[in-house]
Amino acid sequence: MSHAKTNTLIYVLRRDLRVSDNPILHHLATSSDHGFTHLLPVYVFPAQQIEVSGFIRDGGKSPYPEAKSRVGGYWRCGPHRARFIGEAVGDVKRSLASLGSGLVVRVGMPADVVGDLVEGLLEKQHGVGAVWMTDHEGFEEKQDEKAVASVCEKHGVGFKLWLDEKYFIDDRDLSFENPQGLPAVFTIYRKSAEPLRERPRAVLPTPPKGSLPPFPDASVIPAQSAPFSIPERPKDVVEALVKPVKNFLPTHPGFPKGAVSAHPFRGGEAAGQKRLKHLVGSEGMKDYKDTRNGLIGTEFSTKLSAYLAQGCITARQIHHALVGYEDGTDSRFAKAAGFGAGENEGTGAIRFELLWRDYMRLHNRKFGNRLFRLEGIWKARDCKDYEEKRPGWKSPARERALPDQDPDPNTVARIIERFVAGTTGMGLIDASQRELMHTGYTSNRARQNVASFLAKHLGIDWRYGAEWYEMLLVDYDVSSNWANWQYVSGVGNDPRGEMRIFNPVKQAFDYDRDGSYVRSWVPEVRKLERLECVFQACTASEKELKAAGLEGNIMVTDPVKRIQFTVDGTPLRSLRRAFFRKRGIMLNAAAAARLKATSTPAPGGQGHDSDSSSGNTIADGGTSTSGNGSGDGNGNGHPEVIVPRFPRSLREIGLPGKVSASAPASIHGDGHINRTPPRAPAAHQRSGEPAVRRSNPRGGRGGGGGSNVVWVRRDQLQQLSQTASQQSQQQRHQRGGHGSGSWRGGGRLSRGRRNAPPVSDGGGQGGHQGRLHMSPSPRPATIQSDA
Known part of the structure; x- marks a missing residue:
């Protein structure tokens, strides 16, 4: 319905805070028949997602x-993102004014604001x-769209939902129309999108400038409804957003002296374009x-994710800037290395x-x-036995906790x-959480x-972590945050589900190799010299703790989690293993304890593959068994347990799922079971027999024939199955003979009889003294995609 001679278009901005690459503004600027006499852009701080009490007048x-x-009771939008959004709104308001238009800022529910206008x-x-308005994904966003459409229908006003074009590939170019x-x-989706x-x-x-319909006269624009009042100055708008949410924790560690934010950037299209350039x-x-896997500084990743999340820039703007650099057509980048040389690994990764x-x-x-459901998308996959597949999550809420939950709520x-x-x-977890708390990044x-630690190591309802990230991340995006938390927590679309587990101590050694990141954000450990202690303060000696002033510190006296992992000195190279680590299968300690294994002891040997302080010795033996007995770093052997085969089904040890029995496996001290893919059978192997690894990158103990065997410490497995032990003894009598052979480092492997049973002669020797072998953690997708 229109009155008199005016026909105003109300454009509701949400996460499209830009004037460039904006389909609505582009249409209005280039179309001569849209029929609108005025354009009224409006941005609404949505009351259900952003706390708006800072805009209330006195006494209101x-x-x-x-x-x-809903779950943790955290603010939906914390101080960092509130400031960033406020800055972005101020920036787009200035940009619209420079084009001869303007922007009205309001608070409330979008449908309420549109109705008032x-x-x-x-x-x-x-x-x-x-x-x-532009279409956005998200349950609440869809509810807002329906509510605004209902208001328009009530008043006889047209409503149009425009396609969101801030993403990489346009929805109109997808190979499917139905989201199902x-x-x-x-990977399947990626291949369908290539090149x-x-x-x-x-x-x-x-x-x-001047191409948009004029902004309505201020006298006809309705004021913000009570009890709210919108400040005129952009910095006062930012202050009103930040004020009610800035004290989100009653007490927390202060900003560490010397620490520097990796995300010191302002919000807005201008800042986003400057960063891209x-x-x-x-x-x-x-x-x-x-x-991209760096930890310190502004340059280790693009830091464009916050701008993408608010629509300050678009993915295709990033892409076309890369094309100009790759093709040598954009002179702005002429001095950059690789200019005009085509796509490289970096631009392809982006x-x-x-x-x-x-x-x-x-x-x-x-x-x-x-x-947003605790069970994730499992039920959407028609997994009727979800409760069997995923044990109950630990919760601090008694109404959600299981009756026998341990620990208690x-x-x-x-x-x-x-x-x-x-x-x-x-260390790595604490540093990350403190950095996030202080900087939003x-x-x-x-x-x-962090996600793996909360969900996999602690077994706590992963939604507490997702909601905490929602509050504090400056680059929070509803899709990326929640889908990635599900992914890492094992209830999303990760094919490996709960089997993918990160070891935060090993990861710290891999990616914070001198401890500078942890020391930067956790100043309590700065005086500790050994990296093992920096990454887990509880491993420090009394002398070290006293020197560092950490005696009685709760991180030492009562760590939330202890992970048995030590390294003899600072690693000089990455401890990560090669590509095949992506095939690993890992179980928690409780599952490993239920593993049905024989209790045949192995004589102590002269191995040097363990550290005496860890009690966490593993031989990556695969199909080989001779030359064993774990060392303590001093040549002293420990009795071990022979597991004659890997379980063909995880159900054998009380968990769902299946594994192939054809690949060598190793059970790690924290309960992880790592399984590597078999190599092509050697010429002397029978068809169907598992291939033997020719080298051991961790200096594991010698090799010989026999069925799949894993070496583990006797004290690392409990409730050993007597039945399995008897079966193993029967197999030995039936097969007879023994296998022998050894390798050191990448040495040549010689084998005895192919069908020989596992026999330990204590003759092997590890290649790495004092270095503990731990299961690798392959890289999943990003928690908050930081393209």
């Missing part, structure tokens, strides 16, 4: 409940022709694949991450509010308090470890 009371999360304009005989057609595995460099559509130009014009894009963001958004569209609540405050005693690598 908000009509909306506090914007807190429509009614107020109509009362002043100012016609309203339509309300336009989204492949369950990212990635050819897929994005062209960037839409910024509208010229800097990255492409420097080494940032070229070296991205090598630096496109990969941009596609992952697309996939997470489509994943959100496919599963909707299942993204009160203890779990205290653990969560320490987890969010960064006082768990696990933490690296992709740290996010993966």
Whole structure:
């Protein structure tokens, strides 16, 4: 319906805070028949997602409940993102003004605000022709869209939902129309989208000044409804957003002296474009694949994710900047290394991450509010036996906790308090949580470890972590955050599910190799010299603790989790293993304890593959068995247990799932079982017999024939099966003979009889003295895609 001679279009901005590559503004600037006499852009701080009590006039009371999360009761938007969004809103307001338009800022529920605007304009005989807004994924976002459409229908005003074009591949170019057609595995989706460099559509130009319909006169624009009041100055808007949420913890460690934020960037389109230009014009894009797992500084990753999340820039803008650099057509980047040399590993990796963001958004569209369920998308997969597949999560809420939950809800609540405050005693986790608390940012690598630690190591309801990230992340995106938390927690679309576990101590050795990151954010451990102690303070000696002033510190006296992992000195190279580690299968300690194994002791040998302080000795023996007996770093042997075969089904040890019995396996001291893929059979092997690894990168003990064998310490497995022991003895009598052979490092392997049973002669010797072999942790997708 329109009144008099005016026909106003209300454009509701949400996460499209930009004037360039904006489909709505581009249409209005280039179309001569849209029929609108005025354009009224409006941005609404949504009361259900952002706390708006800072805008209340003195003595007023908000009509909306506090914007807190459902499970943990955290603020939905903390101070870091509130500031970033406020800055971005101020920036787009200035940009619109430079084009001859403007922006109205409001707080409340979007439908309420739109209703007030429509009614107020109509009362002043100012016609309203339509309300336009951009489509966004998310359960609440869809509810807002329906509510706004209902308001428009009530008042006889047109409503249009525009396609969100800030992503890498346009929805109109997907190979499927129904979201249920989204492949369950990212790799399949990625292959369907290749070649990635050819897929994005062209960037839409910024509208010229004066090309948009004029902004309505201020006298006809309805004021913000009571009890709220919107400040005129942008910095006062930011302050009103930050004020009610800045004290989100009653007590927490202060900002460490000397620590520096890795994300000191302002919000807004101008800042996002400046950052993009800097990255492409420097080494940032070229070296991205090598630096993306860094932990310290502004340059180890692009830091564009926050701008992408709020729509300050678009993925295709990033892509086309890369094309200009790769093809040598954009003179802004002429001095950058690799200019005009085509796509390189870094730029290709960035496109990969941009596609992952697309996939997470489509994943959100496919599963909707299942993204927020404790069971994740399992029930969406028609897994009727979910409760069997995933044991009950620990919860601090008595109404959610299982009757026999151990530890009890009160203890779990205290653990969560320490987890969010960064006082768990696990160096990498604490450093990441404190960095996030103080800056709103933490690296992709740290996010993966934090999520795995809470969900896999502690077994606590993963939604507490996801909601904590929702509050504090400056680059929070509903799709990326929740889908990735599900992924790492084992209830998402990761094919390996709960079997993928990160070891935060090993990860710290891999990615914080001198301990500078942990020391930067956890100053309590700065005086500790040994990295083992920096990454787990509880491993320090009394003398070391006294020298560091850590005596009585809760991180030492009562760490939330202890992981048995030690290394003899600072590693000079990465401890990560090669590609085949992605095939690992890992179980928690409780599952390993139920493993049905024989109790045949192995004589102590002269091995040097363990550290005496760890009690965590593993031989990566595969199919080989001779030359064993674990050492303590001093040549003293320990009795061990022979496991004659890997369980053919995880159900044999009380967990669901299946594994192949054809690959060598190793059970690690923290309960992990790592399984490596078999190599091609040697010429002397019979068909179907598992291949023997010719070398041992961890200096494992010698090899020989026999069936799949794993060496583990006797005290690391309990409840040994007498039945399995008897079966093993029967097999020995039936087969007869013995196998022998050895290798050292990558030495030549000689074998005895192919069918020989496991026999230990204590003759082998490990190749790495004092270095503990731990199961690797392959890289899953990013927790918050930081493209």
